[in-house]
Amino acid sequence: MIRFILPFVIFVILSVFLYKGLGRDTREVPSPLVNKAAPAFVLPKLSEPDQKFSPADMKGKVWLLNVWASWCGACKDEHPILMELSKQNIVHIIGLDYKDKREDGEATLQRAGDPYTLTISDVDGKVGFDYGVYGVPETYVIDKQGVIRYKLIGAVNPENLTQTILPLVKELQAK
Amino acid sequence: MRYLLMALLCLMPMFAHAGEAQDIADDPVIEKRMMQLAEKVRCLVCQSEPVSNSHSDWSKDVRQIMREKMKAGATDQEIMDLLVERFGKSVLFDPPVDKETMPLWLAPFVLLLLGSAVLIYQLRKRKSRIADEPSISAEDAQRAADLLK
Amino acid sequence: MIPELGHFSLIVALFLAATLGTLPIIGAARNNAVLMGVARPLAYGQMLLMSMAFAALAYAFLNNDFSVLYVAQHSNSQLPAIYRFSAIWGGHEGSLLLWAVLLSCWTAAVAMFSKHLPQEMVARVLGVMGLIAVGFLLFMLFTSSPFDRLLPAALDGRDLNPLLQDPGLVIHPPMLYMGYVGFSVAFAFAIAALLGGKLDATWARWSRPWTTVAWVFMTIGIALGSWWAYYELGWGGWWFWDPVENASFMPWLLGTALIHSLAVTEKRGAFKSWTVLLAIAAFSLSLLGTFLVRSGVLTSVHSFAADPKRGIFILTFLVLVIGASLLLFAWRAPKIGLGGKFDALSRESLLLFNNVLLSVASASVFIGTLYPLFMDALGYGKLSVGPPYFEAVFVPLMIPMVFMMGLGPIARWKKMALPDLAKRVQWAFGAAAVIAVLLPFVGGKWTPMIALGLLLGLWIIASLVVSLVPRLTGAGTLTQRIRKQSLSYYGMQLAHLGVALFIIGVTLVKGYETERDVRMNVDDVVHAGGYDFQFKGVTEKEGPNYVAGIGRVVVSKDGKPVTELFPEKRQYNVSGMPLTEAAIEPGFIRDLYVSLGEPIPEADGAWAVRVYIKPFIDWIWLGCLFMALGGVLAISDRRYRIHKQTKEQAA
Structure with a gap:
């Protein structure tokens, strides 16, 4: 009587899926931009608004684009780690001050230190939208050709920095 | 004259009103279209809410972008494509019918056909397998019912 | 200590x-x-x-x-x-x-x-x-x-x-949990019967009232939850197809199927293995709901903080309970007898076909809710399944179900003749169809969906009349006739009427609701659905653990005052979380709904205000209440108190 065992079989298959689902992070959305060219933009620098920055300026270099804001709590957690990273001079970190008042952003950097090679200001969040930013902080690894290779949603911490971001940066720099 | 005065007096409260409230949206037609479309977009920073019903900043931004694109003449499909390009397929609450979602869209109807087929088969099988039970007369049935009371 | x-x-x-x-x-x-x-x-x-x-x-x-x-x-x-x-x-x-x-x-x-x-x-x-x-x-x-x-x-x-x-959430969870947990009784009866190898009509009779009680609690629980979402979330919506809502809806659908299939099993001793399986499945879905809410495998507004350790524990528990009972089922079910005879066209078969539809509906909700998880586990990436999917799938399944819901109470047990049945319902169907086509013109807007929804609702009511009239006419006085019908008959009809009210409510509110999202200065007026809403500004007031801005909105119709509404915007002291409290003037044919948005920056005292006119929305919850009351009537039937009578006779 196969049909009577059928409910059990279906249930077993279902449990396997439920088990696999246990570890998954439902909030994280993989970015469709990974392995695509970083969207182009021109934005003023935070401290010197007359000077503009564009991703094209970084051609030939591997760099991190770190999206942050003065109003963002998790950014304060990752700030010391970025400070540490910038001291090691391994990779350029470009800060994108996202949907923030210029003076607030500047005040934050003056108070907590400035880990960025340079910071640009995205007051209305348009560039952030182009990059698919939905939770700040976010960090992008962009290679010498200007292609996004990795996107981290949430704060940089020692673990993801040493295990994921830095090895990738080294690999890309070697290319 | 008196009637005119009375009519004027009746109108008085109307004058006290500061005015007709303005729609928040500049363009109600676009707003309506935008909200309908936003119902199909998942708010990524919320847990499981459409962008149309979300108070989050991100949803506000998306609604604003949608408004702007609509004003610039973009079709609904173009806007959805743009959102998918930026945030991935999981922003769509209404998954498009494609290879990956085929089972999802077909399952209910396949199950319905299957279920009905099995039921009809079972009903027929029952009919042939149960030999005609001795039919009881209405009298007997009544007696049985009385006994049960 | x-x-x-x-x-x-x-x-x-x-x-x-x-x-x-x-x-x-x-x-x-x-x-x-x-x-x-x-x-x-x-x-x-x-x-x-x-x-x-x-x-x-x-x-x-x-x-x-x-x-x-x-x-x-x-x-x-x-x-x-x-x-x-x-x-x-x-x-x-x-x-x-x-x-x-x-x-x-x-x-x-x-x-x-x-x-x-x-x-x-x-x-x-x-x-x-x-x-x-x-x-x-x-x-x-x-x-x-x-x-x-x-x-x-x-x-x-x-x-x-x-x-x-919120007062609604003081009673919503206990009610809902009473329902979830109550299905454990039907489950336990099913397992007990499988263990004992005695699955007969008495088993169905015993578990029926327990199942109905659990179902009544669950109906009330779900209705309360939806009512809460309506007035608390500030968007005027009442059902969002959120995974947690679905987690309660799936066992409810199966529980509804179970109640109906228990009727066939009790009456005819037939389809026992199916009924047992439903009893197991309804409770399994209750357990699964707990797992989904607590393990973090799905995103939902209502889910608790996720903890994988807990997830593993519940999953293990789930596998043990459900797995063991399904194995027991596989072992014992083949020996279950066939039961009494009935025709392929009979009330039994209609009930069973409804069972198929309810189960398929439940399965569809299940698949839609878990599909993102399946895809992710198979490595196809992330996708979301939301309200548009559920609505697209659910409505087509409900149409045949409602159609048969009208036929069921009229059809005869064991055997019915199709022409006879058709003759009895043709006027009911015709009347429902004519009204459903014409009524939307009165409302001022005709769409196929409105007409369809009305047809479904009116069809249930019309067929109810067809069923009721012959029972209440004939020999004896009307009171005698009314009293002669069993309570369970009235219970069934009341519950079905509840479904009709629910469908009509949903149809009319979807079809005719008016929404205005406006910027209001003090004393500004907004016109919506024939009413004038005048905004009288916002005053600050301190609550026990929050500070509220309370708006005053004077509502009038044709110059006559109707009511005053006080929507609130609260800021809670400890969490700092803002919350909107909509103000609602409920009514039998419409709700007036006002909620405060944000203050308009750089405008003195002006606020964003949302105004809704929701026609017939309270019928949704009235319908649920009727369903629940129908369940209560059904279990009050003296049939289930048979032991009392035998005792009395013995004494």
Whole structure:
């Protein structure tokens, strides 16, 4: 009587899926931009608004684009780690001050230190939208050709920095 | 004259009103279209809410972008494509019918056909397998019912 | 000290449950009356201890004992007493305790109201329920005890989530949980019958009232939840197809199917294996709901903080309970007999076809809810399934179901002639169709969906009349005739009428609601749906644990005042979380709904205000209430009190 065992079989298959689902992070959305060219933009620098920055300026270099804001709590957690990273001079970190008042952003950097090679200001969040930013902080690894290779949603911490971001940066720099 | 005065007096409260409230949206037609479309977009920073019903900043931004694109003449499909390009397929609450979602869209109807087929088969099988039970007369049935009371 | 007593009660309750889960079942297998006899006292003892544990947690909450971690996380000294009480189930640990407490209550209720049942049946049913309690108590004691201490104690608590500080949410979870847990009784009866190998019409008769009671609670629970979403979330929506809502909707659908298939099994002794499977599945979906909400596998507004350790534990429990019962089913079901005879066209077959539709509907909700998980696990990436999918799939399934719902009560048991049936309903259908086509013109807008929805609702009502009229005319006075019909008949018709009201409510509110999203200066007026809403500004007022901006909106129609509404925008002191409290003037044919948005920057006293006119929306919950009342009537039927009568006769 196969049909009577059928409910059990279906249930077993279902449990396997439920088990696999246990570890998954439902909030994280993989970015469709990974392995695509970083969207182009021109934005003023935070401290010197007359000077503009564009991703094209970084051609030939591997760099991190770190999206942050003065109003963002998790950014304060990752700030010391970025400070540490910038001291090691391994990779350029470009800060994108996202949907923030210029003076607030500047005040934050003056108070907590400035880990960025340079910071640009995205007051209305348009560039952030182009990059698919939905939770700040976010960090992008962009290679010498200007292609996004990795996107981290949430704060940089020692673990993801040493295990994921830095090895990738080294690999890309070697290319 | 008196009637005119009375009519004027009746109108008085109307004058006290500061005015007709303005729609928040500049363009109600676009707003309506935008909200309908936003119902199909998942708010990524919320847990499981459409962008149309979300108070989050991100949803506000998306609604604003949608408004702007609509004003610039973009079709609904173009806007959805743009959102998918930026945030991935999981922003769509209404998954498009494609290879990956085929089972999802077909399952209910396949199950319905299957279920009905099995039921009809079972009903027929029952009919042939149960030999005609001795039919009881209405009298007997009544007696049985009385006994049960 | 008191929290430790609570914890200790849980441990003792665990031992009682373990004993309850073993001895009586062994006793039933060996026909040992002593072992079977311990079931009832153990059930009562377990309820007593669980109540003590619950009282201990209530005590900790009401006395602001912030040395208890769970209290510190979910309460605050400023919180009003009623919410300090309902905060007991405001988080994972406490709501789990509520689950287990209610389970012990159901167990004790079965022990109390089963005097007429054979002893071995009682022993097995209570034993199975004891085993379920063991799982929940182990889960609580090992991963999520609400009595864990926080040392040093917190000065004050982190406060209950403001969304949960609401009268509706004081009663919604207990009602819903009563439903979830109540399906454990039907489940236990099914397992007991499978264990004993005696699956007959009496089994169906015994489990029917219990199933209906659980279903009534669940109906009320779901309705309350939807009503809460309507007035608390500020968007005027009442159902969002959120995974957690779906988690309660799936067992409800299967429970509805179960009630109907139990009717066939009781009447005809037929399709017993299907009915048993439904009883197992309905409770399994209740358990699965708990898993989905607590393990973090799905995203939902309502889910508790995710913890993989808990997820593993519940999953293991789930696999043991459901897996074992399905294996038992596979082993025993082939030996189940066929039952009595009925025709392929009969009330039985209509009921069964409705069963297919309800089960498919439940399966569709299930697939839609879990599809993102399946895809992710298979490596296809992430996608979302939301309201558009569920609506697209659900409506087509409901059309044939409602059609048959009208036919069912008219069709005869065992055998019906199609032409005869068609003759009886043709006028009902015709009348419903004509009204459904014409009525939308009165409303001022005609769409196929409105006409379809009205047709479905009116069809149920018309067929109800067709069923009622011949029963109430004929010999005898009208009162005699009315009294001659059984309560369960009225219960069924009332519940079906509830479905009709529900469908009409949904149709009309979807078709004719008016929405205005406006910027209002003080004294500005907005016109919507024939009403004028004048905004009189916002004043600040302090609540017990929040500061509120209270708006005043004067509503008038044709110059005559209708009502004043006071929508609020609250900011809670501890969490700093803002919350909108919509102001609603409910009515039989329409709700007036006003909610405050944000103050307009750089405009003196101006606010964004949302105004809705929601025609017939209260029919949605009225319909649910009718369904629940129908269930209550059905179980009041004297058929289920047969043992009382026999006792009286014997005396």
